[in-house]
Amino acid sequence: MPRYKLTDKQITRLINLYKNPHIPMDELCKIFKVSDDTILRAMKRKGLPRRVTVGFCGKKNSNWKGGYSLKYAKNVAIRTFKKNECVICGYKIATDVHHWNRNKKNNKPDNLVLLCPNHHREVHLGLIDKEKIIKNL
Ligand SMILES: [Zn+2]
Numbered sequence: 001m002p003r004y005k006l007t008d009k010q011i012t013r014l015i016n017l018y019k020n021p022h023i024p025m026d027e028l029c030k031i032f033k034v035s036d037d038t039i040l041r042a043m044k045r046k047g048l049p050r051r052v053t054v055g056f057c058g059k060k061n062s063n064w065k066g067g068y069s070l071k072y073a074k075n076v077a078i079r080t081f082k083k084n085e086c087v088i089c090g091y092k093i094a095t096d097v098h099h100w101n102r103n104k105k106n107n108k109p110d111n112l113v114l115l116c117p118n119h120h121r122e123v124h125l126g127l128i129d130k131e132k133i134i135k136n137l
């Protein structure tokens with residue numbers, strides 16, 4: 001039995017797709033019919049850095065810790081608020097998307113809010129309450 005399930009040709013193709021952060025890991029798993037572990041190992045052998053976006057194959061409700069689902073959430077939030085800025089201070093250079101219920105899988109518009117990194121931190125530290133922010137929206 002071969003040690004690796006991917007052929008050289010597949011690996012070349014995989015490298016190109018892997019470099020595209022818009023393709024989630026579980027999509028790659030589907031395309032190549034291998035586990036995310038196999039992909040990560042193959043990419044490691046090729047000296048590619050571990051992706052930020054890691055989805056898990058085969059598991060329902062895969063909980064992405066990476067940028068992909070957050071990117072989606074951020075897009076929803078930008079569409080909802082029609083601007084990309086901190087709702088508290090209006091800072092535009094960097095915004096985070098915060099999930100009110102701390103559940104990153106819940107990307108419903110009313111669960112999301114855009115915050116600058118500082119205010120995001122303050123929300124997590126409990127220094128700012130939700131009602132106050134919502135009143136200002
Ligand atoms: Zn702010």
Ligand SMILES: [Zn+2]
Binds near residue numbers: 097098099120124
């Ligand atoms: Zn948050």
